[in-house]
Amino acid sequence: MSKTFAEFSLHESLQQALQSLGFTSPTPVQEQSIPAALEGKDLLVSSQTGSGKTAAFLLPTLNALAGQETFVPFKERMKAITQPNILVLCPTRELAQQVSQDAIAFVRHMKGARIAAIMGGMPFGKQIQQLKGAQVVVATPGRLLDLVNRRQIKLDKVDALIVDEADRMLDLGFSEDLEAISDLAANRKQTLMFSATFAPRIITLAERMMNDPERIAIETGHSTNTDITQTLHWTDGFEHKKKLLTHWLSEEDLDQAVVFASTQEDTDMLAEELAEAGHSVVALHGAMPQTVRNRRLRSIREGRAKILVATDVAARGLDVPTISHVINFGLPMKNEDYVHRIGRTGRAGRTGKAITLATYRERGKIRALEDYLDARLEVSEIEGLEPSPPPARSGRDGGRGRNGGGRREGGRGGFGGGRRFEGESNFKRREGGRDGDRPQRSFGGEDRPRREFNNDRPRREGGFEDRPRREF
Template sequence: MTDSFEDRAALPMPAHDTAFVEGDSSPSVDATPADVSAFAALGLAEPLLRAVADLGFTQPTAVQQQAVPMAMGSTGAFNDLLVSSQTGSGKTAAFLLPVLHTLIRQQEADEAAERAERERLAADAVARGETAPKKPRRKDPTNPRHFKAAEPGALVLCPTRELAQQVAHDAIELVKHCRGLRIANVVGGMPYALQIAKLQNANLVVATPGRLLDLQRSMQLKLDKVRFLVVDEADRMLDLGFADDLAAINDLTAQRQQTMMFSATFAPRIQQLAMRVMREPKRVQIDSPQEKHQNIRQVLFWADNAQHKRALLDHWLRDASIEQAIVFASTQIECDGLANDLQQAGFSAVALHGALSQGLRNRRLMALRQGQVQILVATDVAARGIDVPAITHVFNFGLPMKAEDYTHRIGRTGRAGRDGLAVTFAEFRDRRRIQDIEHFTRQPFKAEVIPGMEPRERPPEPRKPAFGRGGPRSGAEPRGRGFGAPRGGQHERDRGGFGAWQGGDRGGFGSQARPSPAPGGRAQPAGRGDGARTAGARPAGGGKVFVPFDAKRRPHKASR
């Protein structure tokens, strides 16, 4: 279950968890019910406890232990919550359990009131000597003559289709013992008629903002009776440009009683969003950045170029300990190309990115969950919402654009307390992104090498590089790299970069030759105003000194 629970019963883990396969409602463990006394202490309804026991979970996670009682609140009073917790810590169940509990209690109260009303009418009819009225028959919601716009009591917003489908699947697993409680999933890329039929009599709707507003504007859905609003992955919502859609949904659900917002961090933009849509929210922060993913081993491999990265990936994917793995690419083109290369190399691999149709994306995710596919090559569309227990490795072939996306990527492994391995491949030009990731996670990478596949260039130093001319001023050892200076190894002696001092055998583009000493022991300048050049002023190796054509006419001013 996506971000749901921590500990299963002490049983051997199958190759893939049947609880993740849609349409399969069988328990994921044997017939012996799990001890759910810890969940019962949270005050959850009996149908939810039975579902948790069927799934084989025994202990709530830290975020569930804190958020569930606060979200349930007291009778008639609910608290707005702003929750920050790491990926894989059980955030999904932290908001599904209290929302479903409240819906169950509301449904029981409505049924009791309806039963009392029928008994009152029957007693009045008997007192008048008439026949007691019969219970009205339930109308078929799929019949167009009985169509009625859906009026859900709870709404969960997710940034991506895959995450919304996973959350809806988890909710269905939790309500399988609740009679009459319906869950609907509304995402783009799926037929409207099918989703409209599923919306009928839905109590909880899990949706992406775009399709939800489309159905609301076409009068297929009403949001004025939504009592509980949950915004999952709020930071990703803002990244994808859903700020205006969130504002519209906030206005349409103005009569709600509770708002819960879940995000990876309490960034200033998340706090500003919370101030607009929440009323005095209570904060729950479980993990600080340096405490994240302690059960995931993170390693870094430096590569000279893309071909070197490809060789390193091929070496890792042949590890027999890999059950299933996700390889993250930076672009859709890179994703398709890498998946095709892996298929040609004999790997069971498929690509997943936003340009594919929703039906194809669903089929490939289902194949991954059922173990028919070993390697999923994906863009950041799969960085959230995929929960497959058999994923043991995550490979960052292409680095994420934002440092916080790195934590969501590696969170696809090591789910619910299991161990995982995250491997990152980076070229030397990507060192700034690596530093950003280290700064965000507050965890330095452990760089490793594979014997026989070491990079030819020296990995960048952990210290901050000095700008300007970084070479030596005399015959002493080099002081450090400058902007564009040699990167290390034998290239330090052979080649220079833009603006570097040359003390070796060959000059580079824009290099400045070190003047040879004159017979008197004083160095002669490389050139004079009349254009004269001395023999000793020429660069070693016979190269020419690059002089801009407008060097004498260029005004003296600070460069941009």
């Protein structure tokens, strides 16, 4: 195996770019994938996030472009319909932007090479102009198919098709789009599929899109970066979480941090609270216009903002070397998203810290996550911010011994006047003691209604004002 990039059979222009970028030694995924891709093989690659997958698929495919005898003159390409040689598909706009920026850095010494990033949320006219004459197109599937239907791009001359973050593609419902694009690029010579995680559904997709792919598994999809210290804090609710968050954001070794919330509303609310407390913070979620998302990501990359509060939209593709801390204020919906969240720190050999804040009600989710990771999160307590003792357990998860615990959590869990926070639209009512109190107000404090009405029914019917808050 090659130990330096200089030992790879890469075009001189790419070697120049690698030297100017300071790239000397390949990561394990690059070391194994680049030689195989240079041979023209179809590859199915599984590697943990932050391991250098982008260079592993860009360098060998750009090498074929650099080796072309003659480039079609730029003016001719601008007149004709765009027919790229390399097509990279990404699940999110942020990842597409990151990949296109990396590609631009790699072709800086390659004469005549043009890169275009195509994604939703941006004006069609502007993107059509950017698309003209591009040999490398990085795109999200939906916008790419829109442009195909508008006859602004043809995929019949694609030589290499790359699918990045394939598992996320399927999570977002892009399966049919991927197959449609695969059919449109049926003349291609090579297909590369990369992801941090591979489930059986990914293998099924690969079998439909690829020809006898060679599989390279650097780490299992469940693995996390060993350079990341993972810590778990049990909390009593929102106010307690907020105090712990303040503690971690005040650490001397914090350069920049990503704080993950569970919903878009919670993201905005938390960013607002942190800004009022004097932190340099920006929020990022999928409901924002793309121009706003771009501007806020740029403020993080350029170091003008220190804290990014985000939903999982930013969990894939965000590559900022100075992110030292990732804080899970709300738990991710899927266990694999945890791997991608904490992968925003500890990238490319650096160290990082990942802190997860969870309530006792979420014990089941934490257990499932630990089973998925095949590891245990280190439970930590901070002096003066210790959680209340856990509620008594009467079942496997302590799920029915909740009365005392629910009210104890509610001691810190409320947020003035019933304000909801941190994705707790799904569980905060019960946790914060509000639902525990409401039946007492409605039914005179008797326990009988809970037995007669099966716990939840009085809250749905009697707790009239509760319903809309759960929907938001």
